[in-house]
């Protein structure tokens with residue numbers, strides 16, 4: 161049986177997200193990444209290789225913030241500033257870890273996040289981990305409120 165689709169979005173609505181979970185929502189990871197960016201944002205993220213994520217955003221709705229090794233795009237709504245997701249792209253495919261706080265995604269209320277610190281990883285370890293653990297993602301153009 162398919163799990164319930166979870167819908168969320170940024171504060172202003174210019175960016176919409178849809179997570180089709182590959183398992184019950186209560187079994188999806190909830191993480192508190194300890195990097196400087198995620199700590200400042202208070203981000204709580206989820207990702208799952210068996211789930212599918214769709215991010216719909218209008219033209220120029222997303223700012224792609226990069227820092228450090230610049231391997232990841234942190235997708236931020238240009239209008240309202242919400243941090244939506246971190247995404248990597250490789251060979252025409254994309255994977256993301258979704259910020260359930262910035263998108264007000266339902267289903268994670270009351271959960272205690274797992275605190276994770278990845279700063280000892282090499283670039284190769286980091287890419288391999290992201291491809292293995294992040295959610296296959298489609299970024300689609302959308303007209304807000306259409």
Ligand SMILES: [Zn+2]
Pocket residue numbers: 170171172173174175237238239240241242
């Ligand atoms: Zn917004």
